[in-house]
Each structure stands twice: as C-alpha cells, then as structure tokens.
Amino acid sequence: MYLMMLGYLEEGSFTSSTNIYKLVEKSVYLPLREEAKEFLLSICMFDCVTLEQAAFVWQKEDAGEILAEITGKNAFIEYDPKTKAYQIHNILNKF
16 A cells, blocks of 8 residues: 555556555655665665665765665665664565
C-alpha cells in the first residue's frame, strides 16, 4: 500500500502490480538521482549501516547528504537514533 501511495503522489494515479520489486523500482529506486542510486548499491550489502561505515564504503565526501536524501524520500531506509545506524528494509535489500 505504501508503494502504491508513493506512486500516487508522483503520478496522481494508482498503479496496481502484483510484483513488489517492480513497485520498489518504480516508486523508490528510479526517482533517485544517479549518484544516490550508486550510493545505495554500495551499501545494500548491509542490513544496517552507520554513517561512518557508509562513508568508508562510498569513499566520497557526501555520504551523509545522500543518506539524508534517501531517508527523506522513503521509508525503506530509516535512521535509528538509539543505535546510530541506518536500517535498510529487507525488501529494498532484495531488490
């Protein structure tokens, strides 16, 4: 339902699909700018990642900015202030 709502916000109409990964691609992945997509691919091997770990893997200065961008646009990566880590949803990891 969440993915369908994201699609509605983007397009103004509901898209029906029986394949959740197609919905993730359309509503979460494709709207990201290319650098954010590359960043996401570099950290997707983790279930959760700290900012320091993400910056180490990414090897560029803007890891924090990209994490903020991604977490601000969807609920598939969430920041946990208790552990100070970004939790990556299993559906997004499998995508």
